[in-house]
Amino acid sequence: MIARYAIAVSLGVALLGAPTASVRGQTPAPLPRADGEKGLSEAQLLGKRLFEDTNLSEPRGLSCQSCHVPSHAFQGNNGSPIPGIAAGSTPDRIGRRKSPTLMYKTYSPAFGFYKDVDDGKETLEAKGGQFWDGRASDMAEQATGPMLDPVEMNNPSIEAVVAKVKAGAYADLVVQVYGDDAFADPKAAMGKLTAALFAYEGSERFAPFSSKFDDTLRGKAKLTPIEARGFALFTNPKAGNCIACHAGKTDSKDPTDWIFTDFTYDAVGAPRNARIPANADASTFDLGLCKQPGLAAKLPKEIKLESLCGAFKVPTLRNVAVAGAYYHNAAFTSLRDAVAFYATRDTDPGRWFPRLKTGEADKFNDLPGGYKANVNTAEVPYDRRPGQRPRLSDQDVDALVAFLETLTDKGME
Numbered sequence: 001m002i003a004r005y006a007i008a009v010s011l012g013v014a015l016l017g018a019p020t021a022s023v024r025g026q027t028p029a030p031l032p033r034a035d036g037e038k039g040l041s042e043a044q045l046l047g048k049r050l051f052e053d054t055n056l057s058e059p060r061g062l063s064c065q066s067c068h069v070p071s072h073a074f075q076g077n078n079g080s081p082i083p084g085i086a087a088g089s090t091p092d093r094i095g096r097r098k099s100p101t102l103m104y105k106t107y108s109p110a111f112g113f114y115k116d117v118d119d120g121k122e123t124l125e126a127k128g129g130q131f132w133d134g135r136a137s138d139m140a141e142q143a144t145g146p147m148l149d150p151v152e153m154n155n156p157s158i159e160a161v162v163a164k165v166k167a168g169a170y171a172d173l174v175v176q177v178y179g180d181d182a183f184a185d186p187k188a189a190m191g192k193l194t195a196a197l198f199a200y201e202g203s204e205r206f207a208p209f210s211s212k213f214d215d216t217l218r219g220k221a222k223l224t225p226i227e228a229r230g231f232a233l234f235t236n237p238k239a240g241n242c243i244a245c246h247a248g249k250t251d252s253k254d255p256t257d258w259i260f261t262d263f264t265y266d267a268v269g270a271p272r273n274a275r276i277p278a279n280a281d282a283s284t285f286d287l288g289l290c291k292q293p294g295l296a297a298k299l300p301k302e303i304k305l306e307s308l309c310g311a312f313k314v315p316t317l318r319n320v321a322v323a324g325a326y327y328h329n330a331a332f333t334s335l336r337d338a339v340a341f342y343a344t345r346d347t348d349p350g351r352w353f354p355r356l357k358t359g360e361a362d363k364f365n366d367l368p369g370g371y372k373a374n375v376n377t378a379e380v381p382y383d384r385r386p387g388q389r390p391r392l393s394d395q396d397v398d399a400l401v402a403f404l405e406t407l408t409d410k411g412m413e
Contacts, residue, residue: 040203042177047200049170050193056164057089057153064146064197067099073319073412074102074206082275083333084325089154096278096286097132098330101323102139103409104316105130106202107256108263110137111292113300124300126265126289132312132328133292134265140198144190162186165193209255211318212406217253223406230403233396240342240392240400241380245314260317260407265289267310269345269375270327271352272366285368286329288312309371310364321405322412329366339400343392346377346384 037045050056054063062078067086069076076099080087084098111129115122129137136142146152147161155161165174166183174182178192200206215221223231233240235250243250245266248258265288278284289295290309299305312328320326326338341352349361356362364372376382381391392400 041199042173043196043199044203045200046170046173046177046193047196047198049173050165050197051200053165053168053170055168056147056155056161058155058160059089062089062153064143067146067152068102070205071411071413072324073322073409075099075323077325082273082330084323084330085273085276086152088149088151093151093154094277095151096276097328098325100132100315101319102201102206104207104259104318106139106198106206107259108138108261111135113298113303124302126303126308126311127263129313133289134313135292138198139201140191140194143194143197158190159186162189162193165189208409210410211408213258214255216406217255217258219253224402226399226402227406228403230399230401233392233400234403238380238391239396242317242342242400244379246317261314264314265308265311266314266376267312267367267371267374268327268342269310269364269372270329270331270341270366273329273331276329285366285371287367287371288328306371307374310367310374317404318407319409319412321401321408331366335404336397336401339392339404340394340397343381343390343397346382347386347388347390349386 033040033045037048040048051064051068054061054066056063066078067076068074075084077084077086078088079091080094082094086095086099087093088095108130109128111134112127113124114127116125117123126134128134130139130142131145136145144158147155148158155164162183163186165171166189171183174189174193177196182192183189212221212223216223234242234246235248237244245262245264246260247262248260252258267288272279278286287309289311290305290307295308296305321335323335324333326332326335332338332341344351349363353361353363353365364375367375384390
């Protein structure tokens with residue numbers, strides 16, 4: 001299934017990003033390229049120029065790359081004081097969700113409700129899309145959002161973005177890739193620019209499959225004993241059970257069968273991040289999937305909209321060791337804490353959540369009371385109660401972290 005998604009994405013990039021000069025019988029002039037750009041197509045090179053352009057924000061100074069740093073697995077926070085939570089085009093504008101890695105994103109299917117079979121029973125589940133709430137169908141659509149978001153790049157309109165590109169240093173490249181009329185219609189031009197970004201984000205640098213784990217699959221490396229133990233816990237349905245959502249094909253040696261996400265949505269009940277400015281208002285909650293624009297109109301009759309509140313897209317675990325912050329709200333800055341939370345969230349909630357006046361832990365405190373019931377408490381390792389032994393010991397947590405560190409691609413911090 002994942003391979004088919006990749007093929008579809010590649011085909012889409014080829015159609016949207018194909019240069020037009022050769023169609024008219026012209027021979028385009030060679031494009032100047034840095035050493036790291038020599039493997040890129042013209043459309044991908046244009047996408048890279050757009051990705052790095054600090055003139056595309058208002059005020060100028062913020063680029064896509066500011067929050068998605070290549071050496072840091074295409075994630076970052078643009079100098080914000082909050083790990084994982086990015087500042088926008090002005091320092092006073094700070095988001096409320098973690099900037100996700102852009103790596104391996106093109107493997108995600110478009111958002112929809114897909115049939116799944118669980119314990120012999122067929123169900124429908126939300127899957128795919130881009131952003132934590134799946135509101136963009138693909139990376140081309142995703143690119144427009146931050147450019148117009150007042151908390152991010154803050155442009156007033158599509159026309160304003162296109163005008164900046166048209167007046168910029170690589171306008172000739174846009175014409176070379178898309179033709180003399182590339183800027184004739186601003187909305188059509190924006191579609192072409194985001195297609196170029198999509199092409200760049202579909203290049204090998206966003207999915208190099210160069211980690212130690214990949215080399216192990218290829219027979220070129222071997223996991224250490226603690227890493228191997230972590231992998232066994234990761235795939236064990238009665239221990240870590242991580243593979244239930246962070247999926248891979250256990251019988252496959254093909255790295256593309258190991259994206260480490262099933263692209264579904266889950267409510268894990270992460271603690272509220274008090275450092276996020278929007279969270280200063282105790283009545284404000286980020287409800288995730290159920291607030292996806294237009295979702296109610298396409299919701300299958302079997303699913304109630306309220307049941308999706310608190311659910312966020314399952315991220316890939318590739319390069320998770322360099323993420324710097326974890327969960328949709330960057331609640332943790334330690335990978336070990338993020339793993340330990342899974343193990344002891346239900347057996348020792350006082351470790352992770354603030355105390356109420358009664359002394360009881362305010363469990364799942366980043367959701368209003370009515371939606372706390374949506375949190376996943378049935379699957380392993382969550383199926384525990386206070387005082388019970390967790391599914392994972394401290395030593396198991398260490399082993400899982402050791403395994404997750406093998407998922408870091410070469411060249412990442």
